[in-house]
Amino acid sequence: MLIKWTRIIAKGQWNIYLFFFVCLLYLSACNEDQKEGCLDYRYANFSVNADINCLDCCKFPELRVILRHRISQGDSLYPVIYRNQSYAFASGDSFIIENFSFILSDFHLIDLKDNVIPVFDSLFIRTLNTQRDSVFYSFSNSFLIGNPNIFQKKKVAAVFHNGLGAKALRFTLGVEPPVDVLTPLEFPPNHPLVVNQSYLYQKEKGYIFANMQLKRKEFPLESMPNISLSGSDFLKTIDIPFFTKVKAGYHQEITLEVDYAVWLKGIDFSKDPPAIIQKKWMVNLVKSFKIVTVLEVID
DSSP states (O other): OHHHHHHHHHHHHHHHHHHHHHHHHHHHHHHHHOOEEBOOTTSTTBOTTOSEEOSSOOOOOEEEEEEEEEEEETTEEEEOOOSSOEEEOTTSOEEEEEEEEEEEEEEEEEETTSOBOOBOOEEEEEEEOTTSOEEEEEEEOOEEEEOTTOOOEEEEEEBOOOSOOEEEEEEEESOOTTGGGOOGGGSOTTOTTOOOOTTTEETTTEEOSEEEEEEETTOTTSBOOOEEEOSGGGOEEEEEEEEEOOOTTOEEEEEEEEEHHHHTTTOOTTTSOHHHHHHHHHHHHHHTEEEEEEEEEOO
16 A cells, blocks of 8 residues: 555656646746836836836936027027127127037926926046046036037936926036036047037136127127136026926927027126126026927837
């Protein structure tokens, strides 16, 4: 009886092994038919057809900013043209544009409760100090160069939200610490701050937050003073109010318009000293931005 009973148990074990083997084959066949993808609706690549959640494949929605450069003349807005087009001061004087430019950074959306919607773009830079020791910097990787000669449809941040709505776009004129101590050579290739134009970066001043260079139409060979803003005194946070529902998982594509005629209001280049021009310009510059369109986009 003991031997017979042992044979029955052994036979039962083989049946169990066979059962698990068949189940494994069945599950493998099922997995071959299942699609992997992002199953979190808050991400930009959410897949309604996915069966299995992927590992580290979900992509944050993007905050994108398109700059539109205009200059108002009376009740009309015109594209900005350098050198071969003249524009009128409010005083009646006319001028030719040699250069308009500015640097914006640290873009955020502000939700309906005045909270900053989190962003997730960071840049890590290793450089050397004067003692040749390694120094590491980490900061938000959110920068945009404003210049009428440059078209930029730019991702300025990766955002993460629950679709509760937003009421403002916040950004900074200029660059904040520690970026202000870095040079264009320390940024990775193709980064917006890799610049070699003197109106965007000067060794003695660092990054130029805004630059304005004009010539009077009546005296085209006589350059007016080149006015620029740089340094902590001209670092300015700007809030532009608007409203969007900010649907979860959608990219937010914002067209931000700057009216350069606003830069010049109340400035008398023939009488005002450079320090007064800078102060008036700073006040005007903050008022020169407005949001034209807000689109929710799925790529």
